[in-house]
Amino acid sequence: MENVRINCTKNGPYEVLGEVTIVDANGRTVSSIEQKAYYLCRCGGSKTKPFCDGTHSRNHFQSE
Numbered sequence: 437m438e439n440v441r442i443n444c445t446k447n448g449p450y451e452v453l454g455e456v457t458i459v460d461a462n463g464r465t466v467s468s469i470e471q472k473a474y475y476l477c478r479c480g481g482s483k484t485k486p487f488c489d490g491t492h493s494r495n496h497f498q499s500e
Protein backbone atom coordinates (compact mmCIF):
# COMPACT_ATOMS: atom_id res chain seq x y z
CA MET A 437 0.00 0.00 0.00
CA GLU A 438 1.36 3.39 -1.00
CA ASN A 439 1.79 6.03 1.62
CA VAL A 440 -0.78 8.82 1.61
CA ARG A 441 -0.06 12.14 3.22
CA ILE A 442 -2.62 14.74 4.29
CA ASN A 443 -1.37 18.21 5.10
CA CYS A 444 -3.57 20.77 6.81
CA THR A 445 -2.55 23.96 5.04
CA LYS A 446 -2.53 27.19 7.00
CA ASN A 447 -5.92 28.89 6.60
CA GLY A 448 -6.67 26.72 3.57
CA PRO A 449 -7.61 23.29 2.28
CA TYR A 450 -6.45 19.80 3.11
CA GLU A 451 -3.65 18.83 0.75
CA VAL A 452 -3.92 15.11 -0.03
CA LEU A 453 -0.85 13.55 -1.64
CA GLY A 454 -0.66 10.02 -2.98
CA GLU A 455 -2.88 7.47 -4.68
CA VAL A 456 -6.34 7.94 -3.22
CA THR A 457 -9.94 7.38 -4.21
CA ILE A 458 -12.21 10.30 -3.37
CA VAL A 459 -15.97 9.69 -3.38
CA ASP A 460 -18.50 12.53 -3.13
CA ALA A 461 -21.67 12.56 -1.03
CA ASN A 462 -23.61 10.94 -3.89
CA GLY A 463 -21.24 7.99 -4.10
CA ARG A 464 -19.58 9.23 -7.30
CA THR A 465 -15.81 8.80 -7.60
CA VAL A 466 -14.33 12.25 -8.21
CA SER A 467 -10.63 11.36 -8.23
CA SER A 468 -8.58 9.97 -11.08
CA ILE A 469 -5.85 7.35 -11.25
CA GLU A 470 -3.36 9.81 -12.77
CA GLN A 471 -3.76 12.62 -10.25
CA LYS A 472 -1.59 12.40 -7.13
CA ALA A 473 -2.47 15.67 -5.37
CA TYR A 474 -5.84 17.01 -4.28
CA TYR A 475 -6.97 20.04 -2.31
CA LEU A 476 -10.10 19.42 -0.29
CA CYS A 477 -12.22 22.22 1.11
CA ARG A 478 -12.36 22.53 4.87
CA CYS A 479 -13.82 26.04 5.11
CA GLY A 480 -17.24 24.94 3.83
CA GLY A 481 -17.42 27.71 1.24
CA SER A 482 -16.31 26.00 -1.96
CA LYS A 483 -18.75 25.78 -4.86
CA THR A 484 -16.85 22.75 -6.17
CA LYS A 485 -16.93 20.53 -3.06
CA PRO A 486 -15.25 18.38 -2.08
CA PHE A 487 -12.49 20.38 -3.77
CA CYS A 488 -11.16 23.77 -2.79
CA ASP A 489 -11.97 26.58 -5.22
CA GLY A 490 -10.13 29.37 -3.41
CA THR A 491 -13.18 30.72 -1.58
CA HIS A 492 -11.37 30.31 1.76
CA SER A 493 -9.23 33.33 0.87
CA ARG A 494 -12.22 35.56 0.16
CA ASN A 495 -13.94 34.32 3.34
CA HIS A 496 -10.77 34.89 5.39
CA PHE A 497 -10.95 31.32 6.69
CA GLN A 498 -8.89 30.81 9.85
CA SER A 499 -7.72 27.27 10.45
CA GLU A 500 -6.82 27.78 14.09
Ligand code: FES
Pocket residue numbers: 448449450476477478479480481482487488489490491492493
Ligand atom coordinates in the same frame (compact mmCIF):
# COMPACT_ATOMS: atom_id res chain seq x y z
S1 FES B 1 -10.75 25.48 1.82
FE1 FES B 1 -10.55 26.46 -0.07
S2 FES B 1 -12.59 26.87 -0.64
FE2 FES B 1 -12.78 25.91 1.28
